Amino acid sequence: xxxxxxxxxDHYRNPRNTGVIENPSGEGTVGNPVCGDIMTIYINVDxxxxxxxxxxxxxxxxxxxxxxxxxxxxAVGMTVDExxxxxxxxxxxxxDGLPPIxxxxxxxxxxxxxxxxxxxxxxxxxxxx
Amino acid sequence: xxxxxxxxxxxxxxxxDPRVLETMLPxxxxxxxxxxxxxxxxxxxxxxxxxxxxxxxxxxxxxVDEITFTSGGSESDNMVIKGVALKEIQKATEDNPxxxxxxxxxxxxxxxxxxxxxxKFGFEVTYLPVDESGIINLDDLKAAxxxxxxxxxxxxxxxxxxxxxxxxxxxxxxxxNKVLFHSDAVQSAGKIPVDVKEQNIDLLSISGHKINGPKGxxxxxxxxxxxxEVLIHGGGQEKGLxxxxxxxxxxxxxxxxAEIANQExxxxxxxxxxxxxxxxxxxxxxIKDSYVNGSLENRLPNNVHFRFSGIEGExxxxxxxxxxxxGATGSAxxxxxxxxxxxxxxxxxxxxxxxxxxxxxxxxxxxxxxVDYIVESISEVVNYLRNLSPLWDNKTDTYIGDLxxxxxxxxxxxxx
Numbered sequence: 327x328x329x330x331x332x333x334x335x336d337h338y339r340n341p342r343n344t345g346v347i348e349n350p351s352g353e354g355t356v357g358n359p360v361c362g363d364i365m366t367i368y369i370n371v372d373x374x375x376x377x378x379x380x381x382x383x384x385x386x387x388x389x390x391x392x393x394x395x396x397x398x399x400x401a402v403g404m405t406v407d408e409x410x411x412x413x414x415x416x417x418x419x420x421x422d423g424l425p426p427i428x429x430x431x432x433x434x435x436x437x438x439x440x441x442x443x444x445x446x447x448x449x450x451x452x453x454x455x
Numbered sequence: 456x457x458x459x460x461x462x463x464x465x466x467x468x469x470x471x472d473p474r475v476l477e478t479m480l481p482x483x484x485x486x487x488x489x490x491x492x493x494x495x496x497x498x499x500x501x502x503x504x505x506x507x508x509x510x511x512x513x514x515x516x517x518x519v520d521e522i523t524f525t526s527g528g529s530e531s532d533n534m535v536i537k538g539v540a541l542k543e544i545q546k547a548t549e550d551n552p553x554x555x556x557x558x559x560x561x562x563x564x565x566x567x568x569x570x571x572x573x574x575k576f577g578f579e580v581t582y583l584p585v586d587e588s589g590i591i592n593l594d595d596l597k598a599a600x601x602x603x604x605x606x607x608x609x610x611x612x613x614x615x616x617x618x619x620x621x622x623x624x625x626x627x628x629x630x631x632n633k634v635l636f637h638s639d640a641v642q643s644a645g646k647i648p649v650d651v652k653e654q655n656i657d658l659l660s661i662s663g664h665k666i667n668g669p670k671g672x673x674x675x676x677x678x679x680x681x682x683x684e685v686l687i688h689g690g691g692q693e694k695g696l697x698x699x700x701x702x703x704x705x706x707x708x709x710x711x712x713a714e715i716a717n718q719e720x721x722x723x724x725x726x727x728x729x730x731x732x733x734x735x736x737x738x739x740x741x742i743k744d745s746y747v748n749g750s751l752e753n754r755l756p757n758n759v760h761f762r763f764s765g766i767e768g769e770x771x772x773x774x775x776x777x778x779x780x781x782g783a784t785g786s787a788x789x790x791x792x793x794x795x796x797x798x799x800x801x802x803x804x805x806x807x808x809x810x811x812x813x814x815x816x817x818x819x820x821x822x823x824x825x826v827d828y829i830v831e832s833i834s835e836v837v838n839y840l841r842n843l844s845p846l847w848d849n850k851t852d853t854y855i856g857d858l859x860x861x862x863x864x865x866x867x868x869x870x871x
Contacts, residue, residue, distance in 0.1 A: 338773060344843055358861045359807035359846055362767055362786055362795065366845045385844040385856075387769035387786070 330388060331422040337392035342399055343381045351455060354441025356434050363390045367397070367438040371446055375406045382438070389424055389432035393417050397435040410443050412436050459779030461825050465665070465757065466614055466642055466816035467783055471708065472667040478711040479669065482704040490701045491692065500703045507710025514713040515640070515659060516650040517676045523693045524706050527673035528641035529565035531660030534675055534697065535637045536569045536608055538683030539658070540578055543605035545684075552577075555603040557634075559583045559591055560801040561618075562610050566639055567797075570608075579603070587802050588750030589618030596625060600632045611640035611649060611659075615785060615798040615814060616749035617758025619647065626655020635681060641665055641673075645716030646755050647724065657681050661713075663705065667819065668712030672705030719819070727817045728756035730826060734815060735759055737830040742837055744854055748785075748804060748812060757817040760785075761833075762804065764854040765847035766811045766840040774836040775813075780829055786810040806863075807846075807856050 330338075347353075347368035357364035363386035370379040380401045382394040397417050401409045414433045418424045424433060449455045462470070471479075482503060488496025490504050508522045525531045540556065547553045558570055560582045570580045581599045583591050591609065600607075607629050612619045622638055629636035637658035643649050645666035651659055659676040663669050677683065677696070689698025716723070738761055739745050748760040763771070768784025775782060785796030786809070794800075799809035813833070841847040846856035 338770065339777065341843065355845065355859070358863065359810070359856045359859050360861065360863050361806075362810040364845055364859055383843060383845040385765065385840075385846045386767050388773045390767070391770055391843065 328425040328427075330392070330425065333396075333420075333422045334389065334392040334424065337395040337421065338388040341382075341391055341395040343379075343395065343402075344383070345381050346383060347379060347381050350442075352442040352444070352446025352449065354438050354443070354445050356437045356441055357386070357390075359385060362386060363432055363434060365390060365394050365434055365438045367394070367435070367442045369401070369409075369439070369442045369446060371406055377401050377404055377406065377409055380439075382435075386434075387428070387432050389428040390434065392421055393424075393433050393435040394438070396421050397439055401439060406443055406446065410440055412439060456777055457779035459828070461780045461821070461829060463815040463817060463821060463829070464781045464783050465818035465821075466617075466814065468664045468670065469667045469818050470820065471664075471669055472712060472715060472819075474715060475668055475708050475711045479704045479708040482707050486703075488703075490703060491690065500701070503703055503707050504701050507706045507713075510710035510714040510717075511661070511674050512676075514644060514649070514717045515661070515676060516652050517659075518679065520694075521651075521676050521679060523675050523677060523696045524701065524709070525673045525675055525697055526671055526702070527664070528563070528639065528660050528662035531662070531673050531675040532563070532565040532608075532637075532639055533569050534686055535658045535660065535677075535683065536566065536606065537573065537686055539606045539635055539637070540573050541684035542682055544578075550602075552579075552603050553605050554578045555581070555601060555605060557581045557583065557596065557599050557604060557607045557609075559585060559609055559620075561585050561589060561613055561615075561798045562608070563614055563639055563641070566608055566610065583609075585618070585801050588753065589613050589616045589798065589802050590750075590753060591620060591625075593621065593624055593628065596628055600628070600634060604632065604634050606635050606637060608637040608639070611638045611643035612647070612755050613749075613798060614642050615796060616760045616802065617642070617755035617816075618749050619643070619753045619755065621753075622654040622656060626657075629657070630655055642755060642758075645713065645720070645723075646727070646757055648720065651676055651678070663709035663712060666712045666716045669705050669708040672702055672709045674709065723819055724756045726819065727821075730817050730821055730823050731756060731759045731815075733823060733826045734829065737826060738833060741830055741834050743852065745837070748799060749802060759815050759817075761813045761815075762808055763811045763813070763837045763841075764808055765844045765856060766837055767844075768810055768812055770840055771811070771813055771833075771836055774839070775832060778832040778836070780832055783814040783816070784810075785812040785814065807860055 768786030
């Protein structure tokens with residue numbers, strides 16, 4: 327099969343920022359175990375709307391794990407608005423590309439991060455944090 | 456990363472046996488003649504091909520002139536199914552379209568896709584279901600046969616879960632109903648006894664590279680008297696059944712591999728089963744929520760197919776590769792679409808769980824001494840991936856994937 331880039335390999339071999347944040351500012355889950363990919367992203371946001379901590383938990387292929395890991399590195403230090411604009415393509419490019427078949431099916435990390443930010447904004451609007 | 460290499464994917468392909476390679480080598484540049492030519496080089500090439508034909512015939516208890524060489528298992532399946540279909544449809548009458556084929560839901564794509572192709576041209580195909588062991592029900596088969604049935608094509612054993620079909624009984628039913636019986640024996644030949652006479656088989660496919668022979672060569676057994684329409688036309692090689700200059704080194708290699716597999720069959724079966732059973736015992740005892748897909752009865756001695764809940768197969772395969780262990784998975788990622796294994800679906804494994812499967816297929820070069828390392832490695836990787844997985848609750852150490860399952864839009868799947 328088509329080989330993953332060295333950067334993808336590095337990220338699925340040694341994924342960064344794995345695990346759960348207890349009582350996070352926001353969390354988002356996307357995917358479906360039936361299709362073979364599901365991921366949850368947890369974020370902590372400080373008073374300046376900057377992401378201070380991003381963690382993930384993923385069930386999926388090498389690309390799913392690598393994109394999750396990659397986006398946690400990309401997002402930390404960004405503002406919520408900046409992080410919300412990270413696209414699937416941005417993640418794939420940061421990983422030096424993904425095999426074509428993986429671009430769609432396993433590249434959910436940007437969606438999961440957006441879902442986590444949506445959750446953070448919802449909680450903020452409703453006075454939960 | 457590991458320096459070790461434990462190759463346990465022999466159902467995907469297998470290394471060429473050194474004895475096979477040695478037999479093949481002279482036919483590349485010394486005895487390189489075209490088997491159709493009249494001078495010594497050609498005569499020697501022809502002799503070599505005839506010897507290989509005898510070696511292959513002996514492996515499956517066929518007569519020498521019942522063996523035709525092809526480029527491999529897929530070509531053999533295509534040649535037989537399309538060849539029978541095109542021959543028989545010419546006998547169609549107003550009362551009998553002679554266009555019905557019976558197969559199973561768990562065939563190799565070489566059979567399934569060929570059947571689907573024929574459906575586009577007016578053939579009708581019945582796909583028989585299998586039970587949770589991956590075996591067909593003979594009453595279903597009997598019920599599916601009708602006047603217009605021309606061919607039953609049912610694999611000898613399954614490439615994913617190793618289930619062995621009751622070939623002899625299927626063949627009896629086929630004969631009683633005057634229907635031809637083809638069996639894809641790519642995974643069975645050289646692994647378990649395959650006897651076309653005793654098992655009532657009319658047509659059979661085999662492949663070189665699954666039995667420690669070379670890639671790009673296979674054979675088909677066509678019982679005396681059975682007629683196929685020819686698909687590859689040309690210079691009339693292989694009695695006109697399959698034109699094209701003979702792949703002499705490949706054919707010689709297939710012959711030698713068949714001879715060795717035949718001689719060592721009993722010993723290999725014992726060797727494979729010993730390793731398989733040790734793997735099953737240790738894995739299922741060591742790793743929580745680990746299961747064997749399919750049944751242990753009527754199963755190839757060299758096949759074991761595990762399932763681990765909460766993890767995905769591709770990441771399992773990649774991490775095992777880093778530890779020097781090569782196996783296969785039935786996960787969606789391995790099937791080039793998002794549907795996962797059609798075989799695991801057919802035996803009732805839920806899609807969310809079928810992604811976490813691992814097939815290990817054992818070959819003569821594997822050793823029982825490697826079992827402990829393999830089990831430790833699998834255990835370590837499964838635990839690592841579960842720790843990373845939202846479908847596994849690390850606090851209670853249990854699978855919670857059911858909570859996340861959603862219905863899948865079929866159109867979404869077809870897009871990929």
